[in-house]
Amino acid sequence: MNELKKYQMYINGEWSDSSSGEYFESYNPATEEAWCQVAKGNAEDVERAVQAAHQAFLSSGWANMTFTERGRLVRRLGELIAEHSEGLAKVESLDNGKLIREMRGQVNYLPEFFYYYAGLADKIHGRTLPIDKKEMFAFTSKEPLGVIAAITPWNSPLYLTTLKLAPALVAGNTIVIKPSEVSSASLLELVKLVEEAGFPPGVVNVVTGFGMPVGDTLTSHPLVRRVAFTGGSESARHIVQNSAQNFAQVTLELGGKSPNIVFEDANPDNAAMGIIAGIFGASGQSCVAGSRAFLHVDIYDEVMKKLVDRVSKIKIGDPFLDDTEMGPLATKAQLERVEKFVAIGLDEGGKLVIGGQRPKHLDKGWYFEPTIFEHSDNLSRITKEEIFGPVLSVIPFKDEEEVIQLANSTDYGLAAGIWVSDIGKAHRVAKAIRAGIVWVNTYRSISPIAAIGGSGLSGYGREGGYEAIHDYMQDKVVWVNTSSDPIPDPFIMR
CATH class of the missing domain: 3.40.605.10 (Aldehyde Dehydrogenase; Chain A, domain 1)
Structure with missing residues (x-):
């Protein structure tokens, strides 16, 4: 050795x-x-x-x-x-x-x-x-x-x-x-x-x-x-x-429990890619991870289908291979934490759409599949507590007022994403969301010129x-x- x-x-x-x-x-x-x-x-x-x-x-x-x-x-x-x-x-x-x-x-x-x-x-x-x-x-x-x-x-x-x-x-x-x-x-x-x-x-x-x-x-x-x-x-x-x-x-x-909000006039392809980047980039181990996706009911099915289609094709494996798209979690303890929260999500009535387990094709490494849950509300533990792993909660909404209330129903206040064509709505919602960083029609953009930080937890x-x-x-x-x-x-x- x-x-x-x-x-x-x-x-x-x-x-x-x-x-x-x-x-x-x-x-x-x-x-x-x-x-x-x-x-x-x-x-x-x-x-x-x-x-x-x-x-x-x-x-x-x-x-x-x-x-x-x-x-x-x-x-x-x-x-x-x-x-x-x-x-x-x-x-x-x-x-x-x-x-x-x-x-x-x-x-x-x-x-x-x-x-x-x-x-x-x-x-x-x-x-x-x-x-x-x-x-x-x-x-x-x-x-x-x-x-x-x-x-x-x-x-x-x-x-x-x-x-x-x-x-x-x-x-x-x-x-x-x-x-x-x-x-x-x-x-x-x-x-x-x-x-x-x-x-x-x-x-x-x-x-x-x-x-x-x-x-x-x-x-x-x-x-x-x-x-x-x-x-x-x-x-x-x-x-x-x-x-x-x-x-x-x-x-x-x-940390954060950041919302990614998709309005009915958003570009569905861009929104889906932004959500995926926000939660499955770095295997979800990011303080700004967009772990809650709020989809307008008029666009819900279309965006959900695009999410599932792309997530099902994410290549999990050796982080040193250039074609790998998602690597392992950093520690065994973090892997066990993700597994615990997936079990909680199921116990609380969340619908597991995809993922939810360790990849079967890998016999070693602290890997976990990209996972999507559907929820009818924002009340379960996995929609409220930071998991710091590749687990996305998807929740429907009907209008601007409702989604602002849902997005702000958290003890965190770090980041948020808004996907929308209406520029007026973009400004209104960005102002109303309690977060230190708000991205509009993008996610996880950084620059030395722009500060990061939040409030609450x-x-x-x-x-x-x-x-x-x-x-x-x-x-x-x-x-x-x-x-x-x-x-x-x-x-x-x-």
């Missing part, structure tokens, strides 16, 4: 084992076999990383760089990612089971995020204040926060780390990243490029391991000024509680877009007394 590849953690510009010397195994979801080992961090390793980041923030060359110089480094990192995109894509595909062709497209686009934020680096500025005291001149300046804790999930580690890393660095912060224990390898490969780009030691650090103790220690550390988290709601609750100890700012990008704050860079900064107000007159008696109010 070949010896498994070993990944160390990266602290203060050096690769090192954990303080305990322990490692844990990471598994290939397509084969269910361990393919690498990752350093198992602990509280001592978090302390080393945070202290390194803090010292780099205060006294390294990083602290004295201009915004323009930092922007050049961030751009260089983007260029290196472009040069090494194939290798990064392969490692992430191996580690979490995503299709290699999807990962190629995603990693090839990641440099655009670094270029975008690098371009903003020398456009960060404060403003002068029209103070109501003649002798005073006052202005604001933008300053970095300090040490950032980034907690990233297993479904898209490179992309979701990029959303945090690029703006945090351009703003002048230092960062400690804790990737998911399920898929740490691709991020560790990316950090090799951080080193090659020329970032000073301590600016970027990665501590690998489990939520307890690594994530818990990191998010409650007194030197951490901001926590940027993407993941599940239970972990998010712990992070919010931890932030009460260090008063760190928190951004939570959580989908979290709070935004990642991406222009404003994100300001979330990693704070305002300082400077007062200058321009008068040459003596300072008056301090007990006389000015």
Whole structure:
């Protein structure tokens, strides 16, 4: 048996084992076999990383760089990612089971995020204040926060780390990243490029391991000024509680139960393809997955037929084959969760239209068939709870008012899709839907220029877009007394 590849953690510009010397195994979801080992961090390793980041923030060359110089480094990192995109894509595909062709497209686009934020680096500025005291001149300046804790999930580690890393660095912060224990390898490969780009030691650090103790220690550390988290709601609750100890700012990008709404005047072919992309892309393991499809009764049968026809032809298998259309789920636990919810759907009276089981032609791997349920209402658990797998609930509706009520009958508020020709209706419904992202006649489109984020159980704050860079900064107000007159008696109010 070949010896498994070993990944160390990266602290203060050096690769090192954990303080305990322990490692844990990471598994290939397509084969269910361990393919690498990752350093198992602990509280001592978090302390080393945070202290390194803090010292780099205060006294390294990083602290004295201009915004323009930092922007050049961030751009260089983007260029290196472009040069090494194939290798990064392969490692992430191996580690979490995503299709290699999807990962190629995603990693090839990641440099655009670094270029975008690098371009903003020398456009960060404060403003002068029209103070109501003649002798005073006052202005604001933008300053970095300090040490950032980034907690990233297993479904898209490179992309979701990029959303945090690029703006945090351009703003002048230092960062400690804790990737998911399920898929740490691709991020560790990316950090090799951080080193090659020329970032000073301590600016970027990665501590690998489990939520307890690594994530818990990191998010409650007194030197951490901001926590940027993407993941599940239970972990998010712990992070919010931890932030009460260090008063760190928190951004939570959580899950969703996103509606895809098809009106009677929609293009049925486009709507069907959009729904399929929204729920079966990445095997449904996406926070913006369109897991609820609302079809107008006048177009219901036509769109449902197109959905079933195409879903029945989805090729499930090895994610490294270019003709594979759907790969495995990332973990055995996730596969079991999907199976549990399918059983719940059947028990609650949902009509299973297609799928609902593991593929019979595959004898290994955490695969599950693309699955469609029909429901008469929006009241069952599988129409309300996030499954994070390839399970679609389809529900009919009669009019605009009804579907808005149905779409908003959820504790989540992340994304929504609207398929319609009537532009007025598109604007009305987009405004009425409670979601941070609304796509009209498209789904899952992303750009560094457009932020993502939601409300309710989908979290709070935004990642991406222009404003994100300001979330990693704070305002300082400077007062200058321009008068040459003596300072008056301090007990006389000015």
